[in-house]
Amino acid sequence: MSTRNGVWQALDERLKLSDFTYPVPRHANTVAYSLGGISLIGFIVLIVSGILLAQYYDPVPQLANDSVRAITQGVHFARILRGIHYWAAQVVMLTVLLHMFRSFITGSFKKPREANWIIGVGLLAVTVGLFFTGTVLKWDQEGFEALEHNIAIGHLLGGLGHWFTPAFTEHVPLLVRLYIAHINILPGILLLLLAGHFWLIKKHGISARPGQPVGEMLPFTAHLKHLGKYALVFVGIVLILAVLRPPAVGPAPVEGIEVTKPPWPFLSLFAVENWIGISGLFWASAVLFILLLLVPFVDRSPHAVWRRRPVFIALGVLLLVVLAGLGLLAWLTPGAVHVGG
Numbered sequence: 519m520s521t522r523n524g525v526w527q528a529l530d531e532r533l534k535l536s537d538f539t540y541p542v543p544r545h546a547n548t549v550a551y552s553l554g555g556i557s558l559i560g561f562i563v564l565i566v567s568g569i570l571l572a573q574y575y576d577p578v579p580q581l582a583n584d585s586v587r588a589i590t591q592g593v594h595f596a597r598i599l600r601g602i603h604y605w606a607a608q609v610v611m612l613t614v615l616l617h618m619f620r621s622f623i624t625g626s627f628k629k630p631r632e633a634n635w636i637i638g639v640g641l642l643a644v645t646v647g648l649f650f651t652g653t654v655l656k657w658d659q660e661g662f663e664a665l666e667h668n669i670a671i672g673h674l675l676g677g678l679g680h681w682f683t684p685a686f687t688e689h690v691p692l693l694v695r696l697y698i699a700h701i702n703i704l705p706g707i708l709l710l711l712l713a714g715h716f717w718l719i720k721k722h723g724i725s726a727r728p729g730q731p732v733g734e735m736l737p738f739t740a741h742l743k744h745l746g747k748y749a750l751v752f753v754g755i756v757l758i759l760a761v762l763r764p765p766a767v768g769p770a771p772v773e774g775i776e777v778t779k780p781p782w783p784f785l786s787l788f789a790v791e792n793w794i795g796i797s798g799l800f801w802a803s804a805v806l807f808i809l810l811l812l813v814p815f816v817d818r819s820p821h822a823v824w825r826r827r828p829v830f831i832a833l834g835v836l837l838l839v840v841l842a843g844l845g846l847l848a849w850l851t852p853g854a855v856h857v858g859g
């Protein structure tokens with residue numbers, strides 16, 4: 519027996535590594551069916567870069583903006599780190615949305631995978647929460663105005679929203695509590711939901727392509743090797759963006775004005791807010807998440823092929839077009855004053 523085989527056997531006896539050779543369909547390696555795996559790679563990059571970034575960031579409101587400026591202008595390594603964290607967040611937001619869209623179009627949420635769609639909606643909410651709290655942390659005008667929206671929605675929700683307002687405790691500033699949410703509460707919930715998501719994927723397997731037999735199977739370890747290639751591409755793209763397009767940070771915020779627009783994932787909601795005000799922002803988000811939760815309860819036919827579910831596919835695409843249109847509108851037109859002024 520070669521040394522390599524000997525080492526493998528010794529490790530396998532103790533760690534049961536060969537249990538990871540269970541079969542998965544070959545189409546799991548395509549980009550469309552790897553978007554969840556690519557999102558996971560992104561979260562790993564975010565956790566590692568976030569832990570390192572936390573060594574340089576100070577969440578005390580009087581010091582937060584300065585500490586981000588010091589990262590951007592000072593320590594070279596930290597500047598690249600911030601770029602990696604920022605760009606990985608943008609890419610993950612996009613891949614999570616595309617992964618959800620793929621699962622919708624291929625009807626992968628249908629029996630017996632309904633629960634995994636619902637866990638997925640929870641994962642989307644946590645991803646959006648991480649993106650939002652991350653925006654606040656840099657504590658420039660954009661971050662500060664995002665926080666003011668957080669507070670306004672907290673007031674709108676009355677007792678239920680108390681945690682989101684500074685009045686919750688006199689001793690710990692809201693920025694510090696949102697930082698704790700960003701580095702502790704939300705990642706903790708994310709890990710719990712991911713454990714459920716992956717357990718159910720292992721139990722049910724990846725769905726077949728709509729209207730096709732499952733086809734050739736590969737060991738899961740071969741799929742992991744394939745994901746390794748996507749990881750290299752992901753890290754490469756994020757590194758290039760971090761170096762060529764480092765994220766900006768504005769000066770410390772000015773209270774009582776409202777002059778910025780939110781980052782791209784929130785632009786369509788911002789358009790609704792421009793018309794209806796802060797309550798529009800809350801209700802549009804609530805309706806959007808309720809619609810997503812309803813998907814497996816209303817599109818219940820056993821058909822996964824899009825041609826056999828024209829009404830639901832049309833409604834899904836219409837929702838996407840409306841959201842993209844609203845986002846474009848908000849991007850092109852000046853924003854209204856909602857909470858400041």
Ligand code: HEM
Pocket residue numbers: 550551552553554555556557558614617618621626627631634635636637638639641642645712715719723724725726
């Ligand atoms: C937040 C991060 C998320 C991660 C890391 C993740 C990860 C994964 C992975 C690795 C798979 C295996 C197949 C694939 O990659 O496409 C998967 C499957 C699935 N995910 Fe996610 N997911 C996330 C969010 C979501 C969201 C937002 C939804 C929908 C609301 C969702 C619904 C599903 C469903 C229904 C499946 C089964 C798909 C099939 O069997 O073809 N996931 N997820």
